[in-house]
Amino acid sequence: xxxxxxxxxxxxxxxxxxxxxxxxxxxxxxxxxxxxxxxxxxxxxxxxxxxxxxxxxxxxxxxxxxxxxxxxxxxxxxxxxxxxxxxxxxxxxxxxxxxxxxxxxxxxxxxxxxxxxxxxxxxxxxxxxxxxxxxxxxxxxxxxxxxxxxxxxxxxxxx
Numbered sequence: 001x002x003x004x005x006x007x008x009x010x011x012x013x014x015x016x017x018x019x020x021x022x023x024x025x026x027x028x029x030x031x032x033x034x035x036x037x038x039x040x041x042x043x044x045x046x047x048x049x050x051x052x053x054x055x056x057x058x059x060x061x062x063x064x065x066x067x068x069x070x071x072x073x074x075x076x077x078x079x080x081x082x083x084x085x086x087x088x089x090x091x092x093x094x095x096x097x098x099x100x101x102x103x104x105x106x107x108x109x110x111x112x113x114x115x116x117x118x119x120x121x122x123x124x125x126x127x128x129x130x131x132x133x134x135x136x137x138x139x140x141x142x143x144x145x146x147x148x149x150x151x152x153x154x155x156x157x158x159x
Contacts, residue, residue, distance in 0.1 A: 009033035014065050016088045017074035018045035021103050025072055026053050037068075065089060065097050071116075072101045078110035087111040094119035105130045108159050127155055 011034050015025050018040035026049060029036050036055040040046035043059035050057030065071045071094060077086045089112060094100060100116030105126030113123045131151055138146040 010035055011069045012067060013037070013070045013072065014039060014068040015072045015074060016040070016060060018042065018049045019074065021074040023049060023052075025074055025103075026055060030055065034070075060088075062093070064093050064095075066095065069098045070101065071097050071099075071121075072103070073110075073112050074103050076104070078102060078104045078107075078112050080106045085111055087115055089115060091115045091118035094121055097121050099124060102126055103129055105155075106159060108156070127152075130155055 008029060009032065013029050013034045013036045015022050015029070015036060016039045018038060022038060022040075026036055026038060030053050036053070038046045038050045038055060038057045039060040039062060040049070040057075041060050043057070046057035046059065048057075049055075071089065073088050075088060077083050077088055084107065087110070089100075094116050097116070097119065098121065100113065100119075100121040101124040102110050102112045103126045104110050104112070108125050108127050110125070113125055116123045131148065134151055134155070135146055135148065138144075138151075
């Protein structure tokens, strides 16, 4: 994400979801100085996660993400199967957002990413997160550097 936006200090970030993936995102964004708001259907869960990390919490859905630089989907909405056609936001909700990041990686092109493109956002799909995790795991297990081209090709075959 730093490649797309540069330094994250004071970048306004909306993290949608309150599970483990949201927790990891909030932690990482906080380390980089992001200004973070957690959104969740269950406002109590959003508030709990927000309080844990000293960030903002808010209920979901919202009418717009105007004012945010980044919107991150950490929910399973958009994942292949029953929720594949669902999204946390429409293009109208995302107008003015600089980057939309969807942690969903199957399918690689989600309804959320399509809406973000329509709104003029840069997009980052979950395959990048999956690859980053795999690279670190490979390094830990083998103490060698992986071939990212091979790993990307293998991940994309799963689509």
